[in-house]
Amino acid sequence: xxxxxxxxxxxxxxxxxxxxxxxxxxxxxxxxxxxxxxxxxxxxxxxxxxxxxxxxxxxxxxxxxxxxxxxxxxxxxxxxxxxxxxxxxxxxxxxxxxxxxxxxxxxxxxxxxxxxxxxxxxxxxxxx
Numbered sequence: 001x002x003x004x005x006x007x008x009x010x011x012x013x014x015x016x017x018x019x020x021x022x023x024x025x026x027x028x029x030x031x032x033x034x035x036x037x038x039x040x041x042x043x044x045x046x047x048x049x050x051x052x053x054x055x056x057x058x059x060x061x062x063x064x065x066x067x068x069x070x071x072x073x074x075x076x077x078x079x080x081x082x083x084x085x086x087x088x089x090x091x092x093x094x095x096x097x098x099x100x101x102x103x104x105x106x107x108x109x110x111x112x113x114x115x116x117x118x119x120x121x122x123x124x125x126x127x128x
Contacts, residue, residue, distance in 0.1 A: 058126065061085075065127035069115050076111030077104065086122020 016025040021038035030040050063085050071081035079094030094110065097103030120126055 061121040061123065061125035061127050063121045063127055065119070068118065068127060072111050072115045076115070077107050081111075081114070085118070085127075088122070 015028055017028050017040065018024070019026050019033040019036060019038060019040055022033060022036040024033055024035040026033050026035075026040050028041070032038060033040050068081050068085055071084050075081065077094065077098040079091035079098070082088070082091035082094060094107050097107045
């Protein structure tokens with residue numbers, strides 16, 4: 001008689017189970033049979049919900065609006081305030097325009113408008 005057919009059924013409280021391939025007694029917690037290597041337990045993956053994240057505060061810039069406005073007031077014609085806030089391209093344009101006499105006509109109102117209306121930095125984050 002083979003071991004698989006002569007094996008008595010295991011009691012429910014037993015910590016052992018029969019290997020479906022070779023019939024050897026295997027622990028219920030075993031993933032594979034130590035005798036034949038066949039799979040004993042099916043792997044059950046239980047998806048858990050991700051941990052609840054704390055409500056995020058809106059991201060704020062590390063740049064200060066007050067510093068931005070002071071830089072715009074004193075050094076706005078050469079675009080220093082835009083370099084400070086991360087608007088590098090606008091800073092270069094203001095710098096180049098201010099080097100020409102005609103550019104000053106454009107740069108002065110531009111700087112005044114930025115001082116009044118600019119609320120975010122170059123990354124789109126609100127000033128502190």
